[in-house]
Amino acid sequence: MSQVTISPIRAHHIKSFRDTLDAVAREKKYLAFVEAPPLEAVRQFVLDNLRRDISQFVAMDGKRVAGWCDILWPELPGFTHCGRLGMGLLPAWRGQGIGRRLAQTCLADAWHKGLTRVELDVYASNLPAIRLYETLGFRLEGRKVNARFLDGVYDDILFMALVKPDKI
Numbered sequence: 783m784s785q786v787t788i789s790p791i792r793a794h795h796i797k798s799f800r801d802t803l804d805a806v807a808r809e810k811k812y813l814a815f816v817e818a819p820p821l822e823a824v825r826q827f828v829l830d831n832l833r834r835d836i837s838q839f840v841a842m843d844g845k846r847v848a849g850w851c852d853i854l855w856p857e858l859p860g861f862t863h864c865g866r867l868g869m870g871l872l873p874a875w876r877g878q879g880i881g882r883r884l885a886q887t888c889l890a891d892a893w894h895k896g897l898t899r900v901e902l903d904v905y906a907s908n909l910p911a912i913r914l915y916e917t918l919g920f921r922l923e924g925r926k927v928n929a930r931f932l933d934g935v936y937d938d939i940l941f942m943a944l945v946k947p948d949k950i
């Protein structure tokens with residue numbers, strides 16, 4: 783069993799969170815961006831999420847952020863029930879059940895805070911992530927063909943969503 787613990791993000795996690803976000807982004811396979819925003823921008827993002835009580839969790843290995851999961855929702859009237867999930871883990875921590883724990887914790891928190899729908903984008907090439915989302919109950923709602931063209935390779939973007947189960 784992994785020693786990694788899942789906890790709500792706090793201000794003192796921001797630097798390590800940004801390092802992890804940057805490392806996963808620089809793999810250029812999984813996220814919508816290829817490097818993390820500057821530290822100050824990430825700090826403002828996290829502090830704003832904390833102020834809004836957004837669902838944002840980190841997987842901690844000691845003092846290091848090994849991964850994250852967040853479900854962000856807008857303040858726009860008519861859309862506050864619907865969050866957008868993003869997540870990632872550093873390579874060494876993948877395939878050990880940590881992503882599932884992170885996502886389940888974050889989803890439970892989002893349901894508790896009143897969300898009733900969570901959606902996400904995932905590259906069609908990202909089979910582990912798609913499998914995880916399917917087993918969590920996410921359904922495919924759409925596909926954007928050739929939506930990304932990076933380093934000479936096209937990828938589709940799948941649009942998936944999970945509507946809150948009746949009983950959680």
Ligand SMILES: CC(C)(COP(=O)(O)OP(=O)(O)OC[C@H]1O[C@@H](n2cnc3c(N)ncnc32)[C@H](O)[C@@H]1OP(=O)(O)O)[C@@H](O)C(=O)NCCC(=O)NCCS
Pocket residue numbers: 806812813869870871872875876877878879880881882883903904905908909910911913914917
């Ligand atoms: C996608 C990701 C978050 C999953 O987290 P993880 O900790 O590696 O996944 P888990 O070990 O919790 O596995 C959960 C499920 O994912 C699927 N899965 C995980 N690794 C897999 C692999 N290599 N191949 C196929 N399915 C896989 C399985 O369904 C697995 O469930 P099971 O163990 O009951 O079969 C993680 O691999 C990751 O960070 N990848 C890079 C960043 C990324 O893709 N972020 C998401 C962008 S949309």
